[in-house]
Amino acid sequence: MSDKLVLAVPSKGRLQENANAFFARAGLTVTTGRGARDYRGALTGVDNVEVAFLSASEIVKNLASGAAHFGVTGEDLVREAQAESKVALLTPLGFGHANVVVAVPQAWIDVRNMADLEDVASAFRARSGERMRVATKYVNTTRAFFRDKGVTDYHIVESLGATEGAPAAGQAELIVDITSTGATLVANGLKVLDDGVILRSEANLVAALGAEWSPAQRELARKILSRIAAEEEARNSREIVAVLEQEPSGLEDGLLAFGAKVRRRGGNGRAIFTAPKAQAPALADWLIGQGAEEVVVRPVDYVFTRVNPLHERLTSRLDAVR
Incomplete structure:
Protein backbone atom coordinates (compact mmCIF):
# COMPACT_ATOMS: atom_id res chain seq x y z
CA MET A 1 0.00 0.00 0.00
CA SER A 2 1.38 3.38 -1.06
CA ASP A 3 1.28 6.30 1.35
CA LYS A 4 1.40 8.76 -1.55
CA LEU A 5 -1.39 11.34 -1.63
CA VAL A 6 -3.00 11.96 -5.04
CA LEU A 7 -4.13 15.48 -5.97
CA ALA A 8 -6.21 15.81 -9.16
CA VAL A 9 -6.11 19.17 -10.94
CA PRO A 10 -7.53 20.37 -14.29
CA SER A 11 -5.38 19.36 -17.23
CA LYS A 12 -5.76 22.45 -19.39
CA GLY A 13 -7.14 25.93 -19.92
CA ARG A 14 -8.08 28.69 -17.53
CA LEU A 15 -9.08 26.25 -14.81
CA GLN A 16 -5.59 24.76 -14.79
CA GLU A 17 -3.99 28.21 -14.68
CA ASN A 18 -6.22 29.29 -11.80
CA ALA A 19 -5.69 26.05 -9.88
CA ASN A 20 -1.92 26.35 -10.23
CA ALA A 21 -2.08 29.97 -9.06
CA PHE A 22 -4.22 28.96 -6.08
CA PHE A 23 -1.69 26.39 -4.88
CA ALA A 24 1.24 28.74 -5.63
CA ARG A 25 -0.24 31.39 -3.34
CA ALA A 26 -0.10 28.80 -0.56
CA GLY A 27 3.57 28.09 -1.35
CA LEU A 28 2.72 24.85 -3.16
CA THR A 29 3.93 24.77 -6.76
CA VAL A 30 2.35 22.29 -9.17
CA THR A 31 5.04 20.83 -11.45
CA THR A 32 4.75 18.53 -14.44
CA GLY A 33 6.87 15.43 -14.93
CA ARG A 34 8.65 15.02 -18.22
CA GLY A 35 6.92 17.89 -19.99
CA ALA A 36 3.70 19.78 -20.64
CA ARG A 37 2.00 16.63 -22.05
CA ASP A 38 2.79 14.48 -19.04
CA TYR A 39 -0.31 13.52 -17.05
CA ARG A 40 1.49 13.16 -13.73
CA GLY A 41 3.35 15.76 -11.69
CA ALA A 42 4.32 16.74 -8.15
CA LEU A 43 3.61 19.39 -5.55
CA THR A 44 6.75 21.29 -4.64
CA GLY A 45 6.71 22.10 -0.94
CA VAL A 46 5.20 18.84 0.29
CA ASP A 47 6.88 15.51 -0.46
CA ASN A 48 5.09 12.32 -1.49
CA VAL A 49 2.24 14.05 -3.32
CA GLU A 50 1.39 12.94 -6.85
CA VAL A 51 -0.49 15.40 -9.05
CA ALA A 52 -2.85 13.89 -11.64
CA PHE A 53 -3.82 16.14 -14.56
CA LEU A 54 -7.39 15.26 -15.57
CA SER A 55 -10.47 16.85 -17.10
CA ALA A 56 -12.93 18.40 -14.65
CA SER A 57 -15.42 15.55 -15.10
CA GLU A 58 -12.70 12.91 -14.69
CA ILE A 59 -11.64 14.57 -11.45
CA VAL A 60 -15.14 14.05 -10.03
CA LYS A 61 -15.10 10.38 -11.08
CA ASN A 62 -11.70 9.83 -9.47
CA LEU A 63 -12.80 11.51 -6.26
CA ALA A 64 -16.06 9.55 -6.11
CA SER A 65 -14.22 6.26 -6.63
CA GLY A 66 -11.44 7.13 -4.15
CA ALA A 67 -8.72 7.03 -6.82
CA ALA A 68 -7.67 10.57 -5.81
CA HIS A 69 -7.59 12.14 -2.34
CA PHE A 70 -8.01 15.81 -3.27
CA GLY A 71 -9.26 17.46 -6.43
CA VAL A 72 -10.09 20.85 -7.90
CA THR A 73 -13.38 20.81 -9.78
CA GLY A 74 -16.68 22.64 -10.12
CA GLU A 75 -19.50 22.21 -7.65
CA ASP A 76 -21.87 21.80 -10.62
CA LEU A 77 -20.09 18.60 -11.68
CA VAL A 78 -20.15 17.21 -8.14
CA ARG A 79 -23.89 17.82 -7.90
CA GLU A 80 -24.58 16.39 -11.36
CA ALA A 81 -22.62 13.22 -10.54
CA GLN A 82 -24.67 12.93 -7.32
CA ALA A 83 -21.40 12.47 -5.48
CA GLU A 84 -22.21 14.58 -2.40
CA SER A 85 -22.16 11.54 -0.11
CA LYS A 86 -18.80 10.39 -1.47
CA VAL A 87 -16.87 13.68 -1.29
CA ALA A 88 -16.44 16.71 0.96
CA LEU A 89 -16.48 20.22 -0.50
CA LEU A 90 -13.76 21.77 1.67
CA THR A 91 -13.60 25.36 0.40
CA PRO A 92 -14.61 27.43 -2.63
CA LEU A 93 -11.57 28.72 -4.54
CA GLY A 94 -12.79 32.02 -5.96
CA PHE A 95 -12.59 31.12 -9.65
CA GLY A 96 -14.55 29.10 -12.20
CA HIS A 97 -17.74 31.03 -11.41
CA ALA A 98 -20.73 29.96 -13.52
CA ASN A 99 -24.44 29.36 -13.08
CA VAL A 100 -26.49 26.36 -14.14
CA VAL A 101 -29.67 27.90 -15.56
CA VAL A 102 -32.95 27.20 -17.31
CA ALA A 103 -33.11 29.22 -20.55
CA VAL A 104 -36.02 29.54 -22.99
CA PRO A 105 -36.40 31.38 -26.31
CA GLN A 106 -36.69 35.14 -25.97
CA ALA A 107 -39.76 34.91 -28.20
CA TRP A 108 -41.61 33.27 -25.30
CA ILE A 109 -42.53 36.69 -23.93
CA ASP A 110 -45.19 35.35 -21.54
CA VAL A 111 -42.84 32.78 -19.99
CA ARG A 112 -40.97 34.35 -17.10
CA ASN A 113 -40.71 31.65 -14.45
CA MET A 114 -40.93 27.91 -13.86
CA ALA A 115 -44.68 28.06 -13.15
CA ASP A 116 -45.20 29.57 -16.60
CA LEU A 117 -43.06 26.76 -18.01
CA GLU A 118 -45.41 24.11 -16.63
CA ASP A 119 -48.29 25.83 -18.42
CA VAL A 120 -46.29 25.89 -21.66
CA ALA A 121 -45.45 22.19 -21.28
CA SER A 122 -49.14 21.29 -20.92
CA ALA A 123 -50.11 23.42 -23.91
CA PHE A 124 -47.28 21.97 -26.00
CA ARG A 125 -48.42 18.41 -25.20
CA ALA A 126 -52.05 19.25 -26.06
CA ARG A 127 -51.07 20.89 -29.35
CA SER A 128 -48.41 18.47 -30.62
CA GLY A 129 -49.12 15.27 -28.76
CA GLU A 130 -45.49 15.24 -27.62
CA ARG A 131 -43.64 16.32 -24.53
CA MET A 132 -41.61 19.52 -24.47
CA ARG A 133 -37.89 18.80 -25.03
CA VAL A 134 -35.14 20.09 -22.72
CA ALA A 135 -31.56 19.88 -24.05
CA THR A 136 -28.89 19.56 -21.37
CA LYS A 137 -25.71 17.91 -20.18
CA TYR A 138 -27.02 18.22 -16.61
CA VAL A 139 -29.54 15.39 -16.66
CA ASN A 140 -29.70 14.65 -12.91
CA THR A 141 -29.59 18.32 -11.93
CA THR A 142 -32.40 19.16 -14.37
CA ARG A 143 -34.66 16.34 -13.18
CA ALA A 144 -34.26 17.29 -9.53
CA PHE A 145 -34.89 21.00 -10.15
CA PHE A 146 -37.89 20.47 -12.42
CA ARG A 147 -39.37 18.04 -9.90
CA ASP A 148 -38.98 20.60 -7.10
CA LYS A 149 -40.66 23.25 -9.27
CA GLY A 150 -43.56 20.98 -10.21
CA VAL A 151 -42.69 20.74 -13.92
CA THR A 152 -43.32 17.18 -15.05
CA ASP A 153 -44.45 17.12 -18.69
CA TYR A 154 -41.11 17.25 -20.50
CA HIS A 155 -38.49 15.06 -22.15
CA ILE A 156 -34.73 15.40 -21.71
CA VAL A 157 -32.54 15.42 -24.81
CA GLU A 158 -29.00 14.75 -23.67
CA SER A 159 -26.73 17.32 -25.30
CA LEU A 160 -23.40 16.25 -26.74
CA GLY A 161 -22.40 19.54 -28.36
CA ALA A 162 -23.20 23.24 -27.97
CA THR A 163 -26.36 23.09 -25.87
CA GLU A 164 -27.31 26.72 -26.43
CA GLY A 165 -27.83 26.04 -30.15
CA ALA A 166 -30.35 23.23 -29.65
CA PRO A 167 -33.57 25.34 -29.84
CA ALA A 168 -32.48 27.14 -33.03
CA ALA A 169 -31.55 23.79 -34.56
CA GLY A 170 -34.98 22.36 -33.77
CA GLN A 171 -33.53 19.77 -31.39
CA ALA A 172 -35.27 21.09 -28.25
CA GLU A 173 -37.66 23.77 -27.05
CA LEU A 174 -35.49 24.98 -24.15
CA ILE A 175 -32.20 24.20 -22.42
CA VAL A 176 -30.50 23.78 -19.08
CA ASP A 177 -26.88 24.84 -19.37
CA ILE A 178 -24.00 26.50 -17.56
CA THR A 179 -23.16 30.14 -18.24
CA SER A 180 -20.72 32.64 -16.81
CA THR A 181 -21.87 35.91 -18.45
CA GLY A 182 -25.06 34.98 -20.29
CA ALA A 183 -23.73 36.50 -23.52
CA THR A 184 -23.82 33.21 -25.44
CA LEU A 185 -27.42 32.63 -24.41
CA VAL A 186 -28.43 36.07 -25.64
CA ALA A 187 -26.54 35.53 -28.89
CA ASN A 188 -28.63 32.40 -29.43
CA GLY A 189 -31.92 34.15 -28.72
CA LEU A 190 -32.38 32.71 -25.22
CA LYS A 191 -33.23 34.19 -21.82
CA VAL A 192 -32.87 32.87 -18.28
CA LEU A 193 -36.11 32.43 -16.34
CA ASP A 194 -36.50 34.71 -13.31
CA ASP A 195 -36.33 31.71 -10.95
CA GLY A 196 -34.30 29.59 -13.33
CA VAL A 197 -30.89 29.73 -11.66
CA ILE A 198 -30.45 26.16 -10.47
CA LEU A 199 -26.96 26.47 -8.99
CA ARG A 200 -24.36 29.19 -8.56
CA SER A 201 -21.20 27.18 -9.01
CA GLU A 202 -17.47 27.76 -8.68
CA ALA A 203 -14.34 25.68 -8.40
CA ASN A 204 -13.90 23.93 -5.06
CA LEU A 205 -11.18 22.02 -3.26
CA VAL A 206 -12.83 18.62 -2.86
CA ALA A 207 -11.77 15.62 -0.76
CA ALA A 208 -12.61 11.97 -1.44
CA LEU A 209 -14.22 10.28 1.53
CA GLY A 210 -13.74 6.79 0.09
CA ALA A 211 -10.01 7.08 -0.64
CA GLU A 212 -7.44 5.16 1.39
CA TRP A 213 -6.52 7.56 4.20
CA SER A 214 -3.54 6.13 6.06
CA PRO A 215 -2.00 8.09 8.96
CA ALA A 216 0.76 9.23 6.59
CA GLN A 217 -1.76 10.45 4.02
CA ARG A 218 -3.73 12.27 6.69
CA GLU A 219 -0.54 14.02 7.76
CA LEU A 220 0.14 15.06 4.17
CA ALA A 221 -3.41 16.40 3.97
CA ARG A 222 -2.89 18.36 7.19
CA LYS A 223 0.25 20.00 5.78
CA ILE A 224 -1.45 20.96 2.53
CA LEU A 225 -4.60 22.26 4.21
CA SER A 226 -2.55 24.15 6.80
CA ARG A 227 -0.85 26.17 4.07
CA ILE A 228 -4.06 26.73 2.16
CA ALA A 229 -5.92 27.90 5.27
CA ALA A 230 -3.00 30.14 6.28
CA GLU A 231 -2.96 31.84 2.88
CA GLU A 232 -6.74 32.19 2.86
CA GLU A 233 -6.74 33.75 6.32
CA ALA A 234 -3.92 36.12 5.33
CA ARG A 235 -5.67 37.15 2.11
CA ASN A 236 -8.75 38.14 4.09
CA PRO A 299 -0.97 42.73 4.03
CA VAL A 300 0.54 39.55 5.40
CA ASP A 301 1.61 36.43 3.55
CA TYR A 302 0.32 33.72 5.87
CA VAL A 303 -1.60 33.42 9.13
CA PHE A 304 -1.08 29.99 10.67
CA THR A 305 -3.35 29.06 13.57
CA ARG A 306 -3.46 26.15 15.97
CA VAL A 307 -6.95 25.26 14.77
CA ASN A 308 -7.15 24.62 11.02
CA PRO A 309 -10.82 24.78 9.92
CA LEU A 310 -10.17 23.00 6.61
CA HIS A 311 -8.40 20.08 8.27
CA GLU A 312 -11.08 19.86 10.94
CA ARG A 313 -13.74 19.77 8.21
CA LEU A 314 -11.94 16.95 6.44
CA THR A 315 -11.27 14.97 9.62
CA SER A 316 -14.87 15.22 10.82
CA ARG A 317 -16.20 13.94 7.48
CA LEU A 318 -13.66 11.11 7.30
CA ASP A 319 -14.37 10.02 10.88
CA ALA A 320 -18.11 10.08 10.19
CA VAL A 321 -17.84 7.52 7.37
CA ARG A 322 -15.39 5.17 9.08
Whole structure:
Protein backbone atom coordinates (compact mmCIF):
# COMPACT_ATOMS: atom_id res chain seq x y z
CA MET A 1 0.00 0.00 0.00
CA SER A 2 1.38 3.38 -1.06
CA ASP A 3 1.28 6.30 1.35
CA LYS A 4 1.40 8.76 -1.55
CA LEU A 5 -1.39 11.34 -1.63
CA VAL A 6 -3.00 11.96 -5.04
CA LEU A 7 -4.13 15.48 -5.97
CA ALA A 8 -6.21 15.81 -9.16
CA VAL A 9 -6.11 19.17 -10.94
CA PRO A 10 -7.53 20.37 -14.29
CA SER A 11 -5.38 19.36 -17.23
CA LYS A 12 -5.76 22.45 -19.39
CA GLY A 13 -7.14 25.93 -19.92
CA ARG A 14 -8.08 28.69 -17.53
CA LEU A 15 -9.08 26.25 -14.81
CA GLN A 16 -5.59 24.76 -14.79
CA GLU A 17 -3.99 28.21 -14.68
CA ASN A 18 -6.22 29.29 -11.80
CA ALA A 19 -5.69 26.05 -9.88
CA ASN A 20 -1.92 26.35 -10.23
CA ALA A 21 -2.08 29.97 -9.06
CA PHE A 22 -4.22 28.96 -6.08
CA PHE A 23 -1.69 26.39 -4.88
CA ALA A 24 1.24 28.74 -5.63
CA ARG A 25 -0.24 31.39 -3.34
CA ALA A 26 -0.10 28.80 -0.56
CA GLY A 27 3.57 28.09 -1.35
CA LEU A 28 2.72 24.85 -3.16
CA THR A 29 3.93 24.77 -6.76
CA VAL A 30 2.35 22.29 -9.17
CA THR A 31 5.04 20.83 -11.45
CA THR A 32 4.75 18.53 -14.44
CA GLY A 33 6.87 15.43 -14.93
CA ARG A 34 8.65 15.02 -18.22
CA GLY A 35 6.92 17.89 -19.99
CA ALA A 36 3.70 19.78 -20.64
CA ARG A 37 2.00 16.63 -22.05
CA ASP A 38 2.79 14.48 -19.04
CA TYR A 39 -0.31 13.52 -17.05
CA ARG A 40 1.49 13.16 -13.73
CA GLY A 41 3.35 15.76 -11.69
CA ALA A 42 4.32 16.74 -8.15
CA LEU A 43 3.61 19.39 -5.55
CA THR A 44 6.75 21.29 -4.64
CA GLY A 45 6.71 22.10 -0.94
CA VAL A 46 5.20 18.84 0.29
CA ASP A 47 6.88 15.51 -0.46
CA ASN A 48 5.09 12.32 -1.49
CA VAL A 49 2.24 14.05 -3.32
CA GLU A 50 1.39 12.94 -6.85
CA VAL A 51 -0.49 15.40 -9.05
CA ALA A 52 -2.85 13.89 -11.64
CA PHE A 53 -3.82 16.14 -14.56
CA LEU A 54 -7.39 15.26 -15.57
CA SER A 55 -10.47 16.85 -17.10
CA ALA A 56 -12.93 18.40 -14.65
CA SER A 57 -15.42 15.55 -15.10
CA GLU A 58 -12.70 12.91 -14.69
CA ILE A 59 -11.64 14.57 -11.45
CA VAL A 60 -15.14 14.05 -10.03
CA LYS A 61 -15.10 10.38 -11.08
CA ASN A 62 -11.70 9.83 -9.47
CA LEU A 63 -12.80 11.51 -6.26
CA ALA A 64 -16.06 9.55 -6.11
CA SER A 65 -14.22 6.26 -6.63
CA GLY A 66 -11.44 7.13 -4.15
CA ALA A 67 -8.72 7.03 -6.82
CA ALA A 68 -7.67 10.57 -5.81
CA HIS A 69 -7.59 12.14 -2.34
CA PHE A 70 -8.01 15.81 -3.27
CA GLY A 71 -9.26 17.46 -6.43
CA VAL A 72 -10.09 20.85 -7.90
CA THR A 73 -13.38 20.81 -9.78
CA GLY A 74 -16.68 22.64 -10.12
CA GLU A 75 -19.50 22.21 -7.65
CA ASP A 76 -21.87 21.80 -10.62
CA LEU A 77 -20.09 18.60 -11.68
CA VAL A 78 -20.15 17.21 -8.14
CA ARG A 79 -23.89 17.82 -7.90
CA GLU A 80 -24.58 16.39 -11.36
CA ALA A 81 -22.62 13.22 -10.54
CA GLN A 82 -24.67 12.93 -7.32
CA ALA A 83 -21.40 12.47 -5.48
CA GLU A 84 -22.21 14.58 -2.40
CA SER A 85 -22.16 11.54 -0.11
CA LYS A 86 -18.80 10.39 -1.47
CA VAL A 87 -16.87 13.68 -1.29
CA ALA A 88 -16.44 16.71 0.96
CA LEU A 89 -16.48 20.22 -0.50
CA LEU A 90 -13.76 21.77 1.67
CA THR A 91 -13.60 25.36 0.40
CA PRO A 92 -14.61 27.43 -2.63
CA LEU A 93 -11.57 28.72 -4.54
CA GLY A 94 -12.79 32.02 -5.96
CA PHE A 95 -12.59 31.12 -9.65
CA GLY A 96 -14.55 29.10 -12.20
CA HIS A 97 -17.74 31.03 -11.41
CA ALA A 98 -20.73 29.96 -13.52
CA ASN A 99 -24.44 29.36 -13.08
CA VAL A 100 -26.49 26.36 -14.14
CA VAL A 101 -29.67 27.90 -15.56
CA VAL A 102 -32.95 27.20 -17.31
CA ALA A 103 -33.11 29.22 -20.55
CA VAL A 104 -36.02 29.54 -22.99
CA PRO A 105 -36.40 31.38 -26.31
CA GLN A 106 -36.69 35.14 -25.97
CA ALA A 107 -39.76 34.91 -28.20
CA TRP A 108 -41.61 33.27 -25.30
CA ILE A 109 -42.53 36.69 -23.93
CA ASP A 110 -45.19 35.35 -21.54
CA VAL A 111 -42.84 32.78 -19.99
CA ARG A 112 -40.97 34.35 -17.10
CA ASN A 113 -40.71 31.65 -14.45
CA MET A 114 -40.93 27.91 -13.86
CA ALA A 115 -44.68 28.06 -13.15
CA ASP A 116 -45.20 29.57 -16.60
CA LEU A 117 -43.06 26.76 -18.01
CA GLU A 118 -45.41 24.11 -16.63
CA ASP A 119 -48.29 25.83 -18.42
CA VAL A 120 -46.29 25.89 -21.66
CA ALA A 121 -45.45 22.19 -21.28
CA SER A 122 -49.14 21.29 -20.92
CA ALA A 123 -50.11 23.42 -23.91
CA PHE A 124 -47.28 21.97 -26.00
CA ARG A 125 -48.42 18.41 -25.20
CA ALA A 126 -52.05 19.25 -26.06
CA ARG A 127 -51.07 20.89 -29.35
CA SER A 128 -48.41 18.47 -30.62
CA GLY A 129 -49.12 15.27 -28.76
CA GLU A 130 -45.49 15.24 -27.62
CA ARG A 131 -43.64 16.32 -24.53
CA MET A 132 -41.61 19.52 -24.47
CA ARG A 133 -37.89 18.80 -25.03
CA VAL A 134 -35.14 20.09 -22.72
CA ALA A 135 -31.56 19.88 -24.05
CA THR A 136 -28.89 19.56 -21.37
CA LYS A 137 -25.71 17.91 -20.18
CA TYR A 138 -27.02 18.22 -16.61
CA VAL A 139 -29.54 15.39 -16.66
CA ASN A 140 -29.70 14.65 -12.91
CA THR A 141 -29.59 18.32 -11.93
CA THR A 142 -32.40 19.16 -14.37
CA ARG A 143 -34.66 16.34 -13.18
CA ALA A 144 -34.26 17.29 -9.53
CA PHE A 145 -34.89 21.00 -10.15
CA PHE A 146 -37.89 20.47 -12.42
CA ARG A 147 -39.37 18.04 -9.90
CA ASP A 148 -38.98 20.60 -7.10
CA LYS A 149 -40.66 23.25 -9.27
CA GLY A 150 -43.56 20.98 -10.21
CA VAL A 151 -42.69 20.74 -13.92
CA THR A 152 -43.32 17.18 -15.05
CA ASP A 153 -44.45 17.12 -18.69
CA TYR A 154 -41.11 17.25 -20.50
CA HIS A 155 -38.49 15.06 -22.15
CA ILE A 156 -34.73 15.40 -21.71
CA VAL A 157 -32.54 15.42 -24.81
CA GLU A 158 -29.00 14.75 -23.67
CA SER A 159 -26.73 17.32 -25.30
CA LEU A 160 -23.40 16.25 -26.74
CA GLY A 161 -22.40 19.54 -28.36
CA ALA A 162 -23.20 23.24 -27.97
CA THR A 163 -26.36 23.09 -25.87
CA GLU A 164 -27.31 26.72 -26.43
CA GLY A 165 -27.83 26.04 -30.15
CA ALA A 166 -30.35 23.23 -29.65
CA PRO A 167 -33.57 25.34 -29.84
CA ALA A 168 -32.48 27.14 -33.03
CA ALA A 169 -31.55 23.79 -34.56
CA GLY A 170 -34.98 22.36 -33.77
CA GLN A 171 -33.53 19.77 -31.39
CA ALA A 172 -35.27 21.09 -28.25
CA GLU A 173 -37.66 23.77 -27.05
CA LEU A 174 -35.49 24.98 -24.15
CA ILE A 175 -32.20 24.20 -22.42
CA VAL A 176 -30.50 23.78 -19.08
CA ASP A 177 -26.88 24.84 -19.37
CA ILE A 178 -24.00 26.50 -17.56
CA THR A 179 -23.16 30.14 -18.24
CA SER A 180 -20.72 32.64 -16.81
CA THR A 181 -21.87 35.91 -18.45
CA GLY A 182 -25.06 34.98 -20.29
CA ALA A 183 -23.73 36.50 -23.52
CA THR A 184 -23.82 33.21 -25.44
CA LEU A 185 -27.42 32.63 -24.41
CA VAL A 186 -28.43 36.07 -25.64
CA ALA A 187 -26.54 35.53 -28.89
CA ASN A 188 -28.63 32.40 -29.43
CA GLY A 189 -31.92 34.15 -28.72
CA LEU A 190 -32.38 32.71 -25.22
CA LYS A 191 -33.23 34.19 -21.82
CA VAL A 192 -32.87 32.87 -18.28
CA LEU A 193 -36.11 32.43 -16.34
CA ASP A 194 -36.50 34.71 -13.31
CA ASP A 195 -36.33 31.71 -10.95
CA GLY A 196 -34.30 29.59 -13.33
CA VAL A 197 -30.89 29.73 -11.66
CA ILE A 198 -30.45 26.16 -10.47
CA LEU A 199 -26.96 26.47 -8.99
CA ARG A 200 -24.36 29.19 -8.56
CA SER A 201 -21.20 27.18 -9.01
CA GLU A 202 -17.47 27.76 -8.68
CA ALA A 203 -14.34 25.68 -8.40
CA ASN A 204 -13.90 23.93 -5.06
CA LEU A 205 -11.18 22.02 -3.26
CA VAL A 206 -12.83 18.62 -2.86
CA ALA A 207 -11.77 15.62 -0.76
CA ALA A 208 -12.61 11.97 -1.44
CA LEU A 209 -14.22 10.28 1.53
CA GLY A 210 -13.74 6.79 0.09
CA ALA A 211 -10.01 7.08 -0.64
CA GLU A 212 -7.44 5.16 1.39
CA TRP A 213 -6.52 7.56 4.20
CA SER A 214 -3.54 6.13 6.06
CA PRO A 215 -2.00 8.09 8.96
CA ALA A 216 0.76 9.23 6.59
CA GLN A 217 -1.76 10.45 4.02
CA ARG A 218 -3.73 12.27 6.69
CA GLU A 219 -0.54 14.02 7.76
CA LEU A 220 0.14 15.06 4.17
CA ALA A 221 -3.41 16.40 3.97
CA ARG A 222 -2.89 18.36 7.19
CA LYS A 223 0.25 20.00 5.78
CA ILE A 224 -1.45 20.96 2.53
CA LEU A 225 -4.60 22.26 4.21
CA SER A 226 -2.55 24.15 6.80
CA ARG A 227 -0.85 26.17 4.07
CA ILE A 228 -4.06 26.73 2.16
CA ALA A 229 -5.92 27.90 5.27
CA ALA A 230 -3.00 30.14 6.28
CA GLU A 231 -2.96 31.84 2.88
CA GLU A 232 -6.74 32.19 2.86
CA GLU A 233 -6.74 33.75 6.32
CA ALA A 234 -3.92 36.12 5.33
CA ARG A 235 -5.67 37.15 2.11
CA ASN A 236 -8.75 38.14 4.09
CA SER A 237 -6.83 39.85 6.91
CA ARG A 238 -4.70 42.92 7.41
CA GLU A 239 -2.03 43.79 9.97
CA ILE A 240 -2.46 47.19 11.63
CA VAL A 241 0.44 48.92 13.35
CA ALA A 242 -0.24 51.93 15.56
CA VAL A 243 1.60 53.94 18.22
CA LEU A 244 -0.62 55.07 21.09
CA GLU A 245 0.83 57.21 23.86
CA GLN A 246 -1.67 55.66 26.20
CA GLU A 247 -4.05 52.78 25.80
CA PRO A 248 -7.53 54.12 25.11
CA SER A 249 -10.31 53.15 27.45
CA GLY A 250 -12.55 50.51 25.97
CA LEU A 251 -9.82 49.24 23.63
CA GLU A 252 -10.94 45.61 23.85
CA ASP A 253 -14.56 46.52 23.15
CA GLY A 254 -13.48 48.71 20.24
CA LEU A 255 -11.40 45.95 18.72
CA LEU A 256 -14.25 43.49 19.16
CA ALA A 257 -16.57 45.78 17.19
CA PHE A 258 -14.19 45.61 14.23
CA GLY A 259 -13.53 41.88 14.54
CA ALA A 260 -9.90 42.71 15.40
CA LYS A 261 -7.49 41.44 18.03
CA VAL A 262 -4.15 42.41 19.52
CA ARG A 263 -1.20 40.45 18.15
CA ARG A 264 1.44 42.00 20.34
CA ARG A 265 2.35 45.14 22.24
CA GLY A 266 5.79 46.69 22.23
CA GLY A 267 7.56 49.58 23.90
CA ASN A 268 6.69 53.25 23.36
CA GLY A 269 3.01 52.45 22.94
CA ARG A 270 3.52 50.47 19.71
CA ALA A 271 0.87 47.84 19.14
CA ILE A 272 0.11 45.45 16.30
CA PHE A 273 -3.41 44.29 15.56
CA THR A 274 -5.02 41.99 13.02
CA ALA A 275 -8.42 42.67 11.50
CA PRO A 276 -10.59 41.50 8.62
CA LYS A 277 -9.51 43.20 5.40
CA ALA A 278 -12.88 44.91 4.97
CA GLN A 279 -12.71 46.40 8.50
CA ALA A 280 -9.08 47.58 8.40
CA PRO A 281 -9.73 51.15 7.13
CA ALA A 282 -12.47 51.74 9.70
CA LEU A 283 -10.26 50.37 12.48
CA ALA A 284 -7.38 52.62 11.40
CA ASP A 285 -9.69 55.65 11.47
CA TRP A 286 -10.94 54.66 14.93
CA LEU A 287 -7.37 54.34 16.24
CA ILE A 288 -6.55 57.80 14.91
CA GLY A 289 -9.56 59.05 16.83
CA GLN A 290 -8.17 57.37 19.95
CA GLY A 291 -4.93 59.35 19.74
CA ALA A 292 -2.71 57.45 17.32
CA GLU A 293 -0.50 59.78 15.24
CA GLU A 294 -0.09 57.26 12.44
CA VAL A 295 -1.58 53.89 11.58
CA VAL A 296 0.01 51.53 9.06
CA VAL A 297 -2.15 48.89 7.37
CA ARG A 298 -0.30 46.15 5.53
CA PRO A 299 -0.97 42.73 4.03
CA VAL A 300 0.54 39.55 5.40
CA ASP A 301 1.61 36.43 3.55
CA TYR A 302 0.32 33.72 5.87
CA VAL A 303 -1.60 33.42 9.13
CA PHE A 304 -1.08 29.99 10.67
CA THR A 305 -3.35 29.06 13.57
CA ARG A 306 -3.46 26.15 15.97
CA VAL A 307 -6.95 25.26 14.77
CA ASN A 308 -7.15 24.62 11.02
CA PRO A 309 -10.82 24.78 9.92
CA LEU A 310 -10.17 23.00 6.61
CA HIS A 311 -8.40 20.08 8.27
CA GLU A 312 -11.08 19.86 10.94
CA ARG A 313 -13.74 19.77 8.21
CA LEU A 314 -11.94 16.95 6.44
CA THR A 315 -11.27 14.97 9.62
CA SER A 316 -14.87 15.22 10.82
CA ARG A 317 -16.20 13.94 7.48
CA LEU A 318 -13.66 11.11 7.30
CA ASP A 319 -14.37 10.02 10.88
CA ALA A 320 -18.11 10.08 10.19
CA VAL A 321 -17.84 7.52 7.37
CA ARG A 322 -15.39 5.17 9.08
